[in-house]
Amino acid sequence: MKSPRFPDTIKEVSKPSNFCPGCGHSIILKELGSLMADMKIEKKTVFAIDIGCSLLAWDYYDVDTFQTHHGRTTATAVGMKRANPDAIILAYMGDGGGYAIGLQNLIHACYRNENIAVILVNNTMFSMTGGQMAPTTLPGEVTASTPDGVFTEDKPFYGPEMLARIAHDGAYIARAAISNPGQTQSYVKNAIQNQIDGKGFSFVEILSYCPTNWKTNAADTIKFLEEMKKTFPVGEIKK
Ligand SMILES: Cc1ncc(C[n+]2csc(CCOP(=O)(O)OP(=O)(O)O)c2C)c(N)n1
Numbered sequence: 425m426k427s428p429r430f431p432d433t434i435k436e437v438s439k440p441s442n443f444c445p446g447c448g449h450s451i452i453l454k455e456l457g458s459l460m461a462d463m464k465i466e467k468k469t470v471f472a473i474d475i476g477c478s479l480l481a482w483d484y485y486d487v488d489t490f491q492t493h494h495g496r497t498t499a500t501a502v503g504m505k506r507a508n509p510d511a512i513i514l515a516y517m518g519d520g521g522g523y524a525i526g527l528q529n530l531i532h533a534c535y536r537n538e539n540i541a542v543i544l545v546n547n548t549m550f551s552m553t554g555g556q557m558a559p560t561t562l563p564g565e566v567t568a569s570t571p572d573g574v575f576t577e578d579k580p581f582y583g584p585e586m587l588a589r590i591a592h593d594g595a596y597i598a599r600a601a602i603s604n605p606g607q608t609q610s611y612v613k614n615a616i617q618n619q620i621d622g623k624g625f626s627f628v629e630i631l632s633y634c635p636t637n638w639k640t641n642a643a644d645t646i647k648f649l650e651e652m653k654k655t656f657p658v659g660e661i662k663k
């Protein structure tokens with residue numbers, strides 16, 4: 425029997441969570457699991473995960489799931505949708521995968537208005553490999569590969585804003601923060617509905633916690649995300 429705190433989509437497993445304590449991925453995945461159950465789309469959904477901490481969700485849901493190497497998830501998700509137009513494709517990746525090595529895939533999927541939903545988790549670094557600088561690292565932020573802080577003249581990468589400039593009329597593009605799970609869930613729901621309505625490309629960036637690589641306690645983790653929100657404005661950018 426499932427414990428009441430798990431949505432039906434989430435498998436009840438005997439092992440502890442795959443994610444570090446305080447990780448934003450687990451909150452996002454819980455919201456996504458509830459959403460799939462509420463929208464009754466579990467049987468039609470294909471969950472496409474990247475490499476990075478997103479792949480720790482490989483056995484999280486009772487839905488068809490596949491994993492692709494670094495940043496190629498968008499391209500394989502597009503192929504899956506073209507071969508299975510009735511399926512609902514959710515691509516789930518990190519900022520390192522999506523905005524660095526996988527950026528070309530993201531740009532072309534958006535530019536061609538491919539009818540998939542991409543959920544990208546922005547924790548300002550490459551987390552699974554130990555917290556190296558990513559395109560989203562904040563000016564001055566210390567990471568494993570920038571021990572003296574990122575040069576202040578470097579600007580972080582504004583993914584949703586960039587995609588909105590090349591997106592078609594039907595596209596849906598937003599940025600959420602996991603400090604507000606209700607809003608995050610509603611933006612992801614809008615992205616999925618956009619795909620169901622056949623309007624085309626949907627994209628939600630979610631600002632998320634990585635206390636392990638930020639090396640923060642609970643209070644400082646929450647504070648750091650508030651700092652991120654000053655650089656990365658939350659809201660619906662295109663709908
Ligand atoms: C082609 C390729 N390059 C590099 C790696 C090494 N690698 C594995 S996970 C990872 C970091 C992923 O970071 P991100 O996408 O931001 O996800 P996060 O772990 O932060 O959730 C890297 C660089 C790889 N697996 N494949």
Ligand code: SF4
Nearest residue numbers: 443444447477551634
């Ligand atoms: S390393 Fe960071 S992103 Fe990865 S599971 Fe741990 S807290 Fe989450």
